[in-house]
Amino acid sequence: MNAFDRISLIYDGHCTFCIRVLRMFCALDLMHVIALYDANDPATLSLHFPALRSADVESAMYAVTGQGEVFRGFFAFRRLIWSSPFTWMLLPAFYFPGAAFFGTRIYAWVASHRRNLGCNSDFCGLPERPR
Numbered sequence: 001m002n003a004f005d006r007i008s009l010i011y012d013g014h015c016t017f018c019i020r021v022l023r024m025f026c027a028l029d030l031m032h033v034i035a036l037y038d039a040n041d042p043a044t045l046s047l048h049f050p051a052l053r054s055a056d057v058e059s060a061m062y063a064v065t066g067q068g069e070v071f072r073g074f075f076a077f078r079r080l081i082w083s084s085p086f087t088w089m090l091l092p093a094f095y096f097p098g099a100a101f102f103g104t105r106i107y108a109w110v111a112s113h114r115r116n117l118g119c120n121s122d123f124c125g126l127p128e129r130p131r
Contacts, residue, residue, distance in 0.1 A: 006033050007083055009076070010049060010062040013038025017114045018061065028084040059111055074100070074107035 011018050026034055037044045039057035046053065051070065052062055063076035071079045078094040081087045094103065 006035065006066040007079065008035045008037055008049070008064045009080065010037045010039050010044060010052060010057055010064070012058065012061075013040050015114055025080055025084070025087070028086040030084060030086075033083050034080070060107070073111070074103040077107060078103070 009022065011022060013019070022034075022036060026036070037048060039045065039062075045055075045057070049062075049064060052064075055062060055072070060073035061076045063071040063079045065071075065079070069079075081090050081094060093099065
């Protein structure tokens with residue numbers, strides 16, 4: 001794997017939490033390898049990523065490398081960390097023994113709680129339950 005290979009990120013473009021996180025990564029993208037694609041844009045999946053047409057893009061981010069490797073959720077985020085030397089210091093935390101076990105669960109929790117983490121979009125997750 002070449003850390004500076006092009007990486008396409010398919011994400012929820014209606015989610016302000018997702019957008020904020022990806023803006024931080026793009027600001028650190030000195031090699032300009034990250035390309036962002038809104039999963040809500042009909043052309044994104046049908047034209048650029050037909051293999052993801054049946055994917056659960058509303059519940060997880062996807063990363064597609066220049067070689068066609070596809071990563072979902074935690075693994076997409078872990079692949080994204082390789083894209084900038086500024087984020088390489090995070091790599092040990094994403095590869096320690098058990099990281100995949102815990103990381104997938106943490107990613108799923110964050111994805112399902114985006115509304116509570118700063119997303120004010122009506123598109124993020126299910127409506128909040130009345131208290």
